[in-house]
Structure formats: C-alpha cells, structure tokens
Amino acid sequence: MGKIRIAIDIDNVIADFEGAFRREINKKYNYELKRKDIKEFDFHKCTNLTEKQEQMLFNDFINNDGFVNLKLIRGSRENITKIKENNFIILITSRPKALRNITLEWFRRKRVPYDKIIWSKNKHLQKTKYDILIEDKFEYALDVAKKDRKVILIDYPWNRKNIFHRNIIRVKKWNDIVSVIRKLKEAQ
Numbered sequence: 001m002g003k004i005r006i007a008i009d010i011d012n013v014i015a016d017f018e019g020a021f022r023r024e025i026n027k028k029y030n031y032e033l034k035r036k037d038i039k040e041f042d043f044h045k046c047t048n049l050t051e052k053q054e055q056m057l058f059n060d061f062i063n064n065d066g067f068v069n070l071k072l073i074r075g076s077r078e079n080i081t082k083i084k085e086n087n088f089i090i091l092i093t094s095r096p097k098a099l100r101n102i103t104l105e106w107f108r109r110k111r112v113p114y115d116k117i118i119w120s121k122n123k124h125l126q127k128t129k130y131d132i133l134i135e136d137k138f139e140y141a142l143d144v145a146k147k148d149r150k151v152i153l154i155d156y157p158w159n160r161k162n163i164f165h166r167n168i169i170r171v172k173k174w175n176d177i178v179s180v181i182r183k184l185k186e187a188q
C-alpha cells in the first residue's frame with residue numbers, strides 16, 4: 001500500500017502542553033485543577049481565570065521556557081516512528097511563529113521524526129494537503145471532517161462534545177492509532 005500524508009497536531013498530541021500549563025495555573029492561583037476539570041479547550045472557560053489572565057500566564061509560560069520543557073505524550077514518539085516508515089508525516093501547529101526555533105529544537109531533542117512542519121491555524125484549508133489529521137481540538141477536527149477528510153481525535157475531557165461526525169474517529173491513546181490508520185488505508 002502506498003504512502004499517504006498524515007498531518008499531526010503538536011500540542012496535546014505529541015507535547016503535553018495542557019499538563020504543563022495547568023500546573024502553572026495551579027501554582028500561580030493556588031488551584032488544584034486536574035485534567036478531568038479541563039472541559040473546555042480554553043482554560044478561562046473552565047476556571048475562574050479571565051481571558052486576559054490566561055493570556056498573561058501564557059506569555060509568562062513562553063518567556064519562562066515552558067515550551068522548551070514540555071514532556072512527550074506517552075506513545076507518541078514510538079508510534080510516529082512506526083507510522084513514518086510507510087507514510088509522509090506533516091506536523092501542523094497553530095503555535096505562535098515566535099516558537100519556531102524552540103519547537104524545531106524540541107523535536108530534535110525528543111527524537112520525534114517528521115518530514116515537514118506547517119504553521120497554520122487553518123488546518124481545514126485545502127491548500128494544506130494531507131489525507132488524515134491527528135488532533136485534540138474538537139473545533140479543528142470538525143472543520144476538517146466537514147471538508148471530507150478523516151480525523152483521528154485523541155480523547156480528552158475538553159473534546160467530549162455531543163456532536164458526531166462520520167469522519168471523526170475517537171481514540172483513547174497513541175497505541176490505537178497505527179491500526180486505525182491501517183484500516184483507513186485499506187478502505188481507500
């Protein structure tokens with residue numbers, strides 16, 4: 001079977017941004033937020049934080065090397081390495097472009113292989129050519145699914161919506177993804 005183009009989001013798919021940023025919020029505001037409490041993608045929508053406070057904390061997080069120190073999501077490196085043997089891997093991220101060098105260095109250090117990286121908030125646009133997207137943000141997943149592309153959505157509290165789409169396949173963990181991709185390729 002030929003190679004297909006698989007796009008992979010970075011934050012909360014490969015790098016554990018949510019865990020690190022949540023710990024910063026807990027420290028600064030004396031909260032005890034757990035992952036299960038983060039039921040919205042934007043932290044200010046599921047905490048007492050204002051949008052401005054979240055933005056300020058995010059800027060501090062960037063300035064204090066928060067993105068440098070992110071941990072790998074369990075199973076991501078091993079499975080991406082496996083998927084890359086037979087497919088083309090495109091990282092696609094809506095991170096600020098100021099994080100470009102930090103991001104490239106992080107991928108070198110963590111030894112996560114890929115073929116290409118795209119900086120874009122518009123993951124659903126046709127000009128970014130890929131066959132499958134692996135994502136954690138529901139709104140992005142739905143936009144892409146509506147454009148008739150398949151999305152593998154990694155399950156998190158913030159993406160459990162009561163909306164279903166035939167192009168969105170929800171998985172619990174990275175170890176489930178290789179077989180989902182194989183099945184999608186067989187069905188092509």
Ligand SMILES: [Mg+2]
Pocket residue numbers: 009010011012013135136137
């Ligand atoms: Mg993400």
